[in-house]
Amino acid sequence: MSGTEQEAQGPLAGITVVGLEQAISAPLCTRHLADLGARVIKVEAPGFGDSTRAYDSVVGGMSAHFTWLNHGKESAALDLKSAPDMSIFRNILATADVVVSNLAPGALDRLGIGTRDLSRNFPRLIVVDISGYGKGGPLDHKRAYDLLIQSEGGSCSITGAPGHPAKPGIPVADVGTALYAYSAVLAALYDRERTGRGAVIPIAMLDTVAEMMGFALNQVIHAGTEPVPVGMGSPMIAPYGAYPTSDGQTAVLGTTNDREWRRLAEMIGRPELADEPRYAHNDNRVEARDELDAVVGAWCAEHTLAEIQKTADAAGIGNARLNSVRDLAEHPQLVERGRWREVGTPTGPVPALLPPAVADGWPVRSGAVPALGAHTDAIRAEFA
């Protein structure tokens, strides 16, 4: 393939990915592979399909989750428990480059397509096997949803308010696992290009969350202190948080070191606090968090958000607006930078964001969200 042709098609043009997938982790992984030009064949159970199809019907009959995660894919409704459909499925595997699965523990083995079988029969195949808890250990049989893994993984215990743990709204366990799966596929494609060999890559959602908890784990292991959730603040620095403004909005700002604290104190017209020895160091300010939050909050309550942000920018103090999801949907930083594109659905085009990381010059595929089994006939004919 010439460089020009490839540039028009994305770096993964020519790569075929099979998704034995549902919910979030595997579908987001394969969607990003599709974004870069791979052909993604999503294999779904006839009649039901991916469980997220039924979550709601807000996007012209399709769900908010399914639409987010599945554009640019082909949907093949195949019954892998039937011999004829399994025969077609194995023919797909024979030409595929990548399989990504997040079916229930043991499901692949029961279908006779466990990872060992796959790598023996298709040595160039890259197989990603996503599970909740990995193989071995006391929990490897257990169901795994995002909330459950975030609970087991300690993520909820450092989120929320003291005594009131909360689940992060972004499904961190699912999304993080998707991105580890996505990067593992790319590493394996690079490796295969040079060695000719495929790969089997097991990924456990618990391991993903544990990795992301690395800073908190080190704190507990080495200092022996359990981090406490402090709402919008940080357990490790102060003052930092969200403060109501005079025009009914919420400003988010704070300090990340002692120099910034002195600038902040001057900025809010309290230069005497900048010189106060008992606030000089961050550890003292963390102890005096409530006191300092009251001071910063009092100043914010007397200014509009625009005034606060202009003043903080000039003083070199990081600041932001506490946005709703609606605010994000209309965020000028997304609109003015052309981050929205359109993708098709069975009932017409809908807005979708461009993927976050695309090199200059790489085209992004903007294919449609498939109805359940929309490509079954074509795929049966192609792989009969």
Next chain:
Amino acid sequence: MSGTEQEAQGPLAGITVVGLEQAISAPLCTRHLADLGARVIKVEAPGFGDSTRAYDSVVGGMSAHFTWLNHGKESAALDLKSAPDMSIFRNILATADVVVSNLAPGALDRLGIGTRDLSRNFPRLIVVDISGYGKGGPLDHKRAYDLLIQSEGGSCSITGAPGHPAKPGIPVADVGTALYAYSAVLAALYDRERTGRGAVIPIAMLDTVAEMMGFALNQVIHAGTEPVPVGMGSPMIAPYGAYPTSDGQTAVLGTTNDREWRRLAEMIGRPELADEPRYAHNDNRVEARDELDAVVGAWCAEHTLAEIQKTADAAGIGNARLNSVRDLAEHPQLVERGRWREVGTPTGPVPALLPPAVADGWPVRSGAVPALGAHTDAIRAEFA
């Protein structure tokens, strides 16, 4: 390089990565590249270094964050504002494969090594340029920390309790950006292997958070309803949440569909609720959330965590324990699966987790955490 040698060294053996990096996003990206065998040269400002070095000193004098993110790297303390050090730096670039930067907006341009300059002078180089808000738009000059981006990106507005937004404890904006940067480098390495060309990849933290908010964005755009944070629960399904047990622990469990609800009602000895028409469908149960939480909570309060989990497993109801960070550090699922390794530090070995996604047969590099400038002399000599 032969296949055998490569297997012993990891798939990225022979790749050199330069990190112009601090805090979390770029360092986690380059650490994962090091995990797979790449050589990572971390360029730090003499005297100060990466800002996370000063966060605390709990790990034998190094900080919890820095230790998490920087093992397996070489630290070169170079003053890029001095001509002799910049000359050495450009010699490093001439042999490097990848540069990952998350310096402040405009910093690379001011150093004369903006992305255009780099791709013109080093056409095989892969350049990742991480920023808070990308180029263009009203906010592209602004400081960007995890809390600020999560606030702008709506992530905090769907986390916490109603009226009490909270920042997810895991720094989702930073970690997510790290993983998009990591995968983009791998995609670009694969592309370069076939085309011979490098790549320039801009990544904005706001775009990362917006991608992860895709389900919530679709809900707002298409249904017009703003998701509300509900603590440990889900705004979209019920009952689901965290419930105190009779032995002073907290069980997390719930239902993901109508069939599971009927099983759950029977499991807690309330089969009449399974047949109650006003609880038959999820949307009705979401409205009756408080009522159903009370019923599930009452049952959990009369059973130990072990009883609850055994019963729920048998009934096919997903369940977990609400763990602290200490619980995670001692989690049998990590210990029994051999997920802990040791990495070096200037004051001795410390435990570190294996990376979440490694193919069977790929070795993982477990290099040491470098003291500031530990490799400066060697790198000066090598690239003089």
